Amino acid sequence: xxxxxxxxxxxxxxxxxxxxxxxxxxxxxxxxxxxxxxxxxxxxxxxxxxxxxxxxxxxxxxxxxxxxxxxxxxxxxxxxxxxxxxxxxxxxxxxxxxxxxxxxxxxxxxxxxxxxxxxxxxxxxxxxxxxxxxxxxxxxxxxxxxxxxxxxxxxxxxxxxxxxxxxxxxxxxxxxxxxxxxxxxxxxxxxxxxxxxxxxxxxxxxxxxxxxxxxxxxxxxxxxxxxxxxxxxxxxxxxxxxxxxxxxxxxxxxxxxxxxxxxxxxxxxxxxxx
Numbered sequence: 001x002x003x004x005x006x007x008x009x010x011x012x013x014x015x016x017x018x019x020x021x022x023x024x025x026x027x028x029x030x031x032x033x034x035x036x037x038x039x040x041x042x043x044x045x046x047x048x049x050x051x052x053x054x055x056x057x058x059x060x061x062x063x064x065x066x067x068x069x070x071x072x073x074x075x076x077x078x079x080x081x082x083x084x085x086x087x088x089x090x091x092x093x094x095x096x097x098x099x100x101x102x103x104x105x106x107x108x109x110x111x112x113x114x115x116x117x118x119x120x121x122x123x124x125x126x127x128x129x130x131x132x133x134x135x136x137x138x139x140x141x142x143x144x145x146x147x148x149x150x151x152x153x154x155x156x157x158x159x160x161x162x163x164x165x166x167x168x169x170x171x172x173x174x175x176x177x178x179x180x181x182x183x184x185x186x187x188x189x190x191x192x193x194x195x196x197x198x199x200x201x202x203x204x205x206x207x208x209x210x211x212x213x214x215x216x217x218x219x220x221x222x223x224x225x226x227x228x229x230x231x232x233x234x235x236x237x238x239x240x241x242x243x244x245x246x247x248x249x250x251x252x253x254x255x256x257x258x259x260x261x262x263x264x265x266x267x268x269x270x271x272x273x274x
Contacts (some may be wrong), residue, residue: 001086039161040178046200047156055081055260059252060094062145074098074142089113089204090153091265095273102142106273108265113155116183119148122270129270138187145238145247147215149187158182164192169203172196186210189259201231216240227256 033041062074075098082122089111096105104124113119119132137149150272160180174194181188189212194204201223207216222234238250263269 023175035163036161038163039179040156042163042175042177042200043156043161043179043196046195049200050230053082053227053256055258056226056254056256057258057260058232058254061250061252062073062142062144063248063250065246065248072099074102077157079258079260081262081265089117089155090130091262092151092153092263093273094151096142104273106270107141107148107151107268108267109152109154110265111155113157116185117152118267120267120270122273127271129267131267132187134183134185137185139255145240145245146249147187150238154181166197169194169196172198172203174203199231201233215242224254230256 006273021067057077060076060078062076064072074096077095077097078221081094091111094107094108095272104122106122108120108122109117110119116134117137119137121130121132121213121226122128123130124140132148135187138147141148141151148171158181160182162178162180164176164178166175168174173195177195179191179193187209188207189210190208192206192208193202195202201220203220205218207218208212209215216238218236218238220233220236223231224234225231232251232254234251236246236251239246
């Protein structure tokens, strides 16, 4: 669907799990735009398309597949609460339901605009809430090809942006943008993101490690629109080019405007997750 990425210069950043870019800042006039300003404007337009969802819940099946094709499945629930105002970040919660050895395991994330995100992992076998330090967020999330960092929704201040080009992507035309994390503890040196020009849906993300190697690629499929506005992918595939392993996320049962409140997204509430 996409041509091979061949850019050699380092850079990167963005939310992988849902294909959402969360951004702010005023764009420059189009006729005076530099590649940096255009990259920021594209990200701003993406943010504007997604603002105002309030909250939603969804189900998710995680399929882990090694290079030999052996698979293991996990069933999860997901819910997210949108930040009530500028200066705060969204809160999200993943809860594992199956298999039994991970049942009740939960990951809570609080996104912050001008500070490191907070993440807590509840391990029911130990009856313990473990805080994920910023230096550990590049580690694998529950043995998958996604990292803890990938499960968080970054804010605009955390990245630099650079527009690279427009190019065909399947039946769409995509803008290709480079995103560079400002956090030295990020597991990535850059990400290259393909978004269609009509709806700003993310179709592919190429991820580069701190040495500048293209280590993983995330693709998005089966988009559906909800509430006549919000696009969500039904399938995401993260491929590890070094190991040959991949993780597939299949999303179902999106429900917007559910009865969620802030009390469900505290680290003390993790022990009561059902």
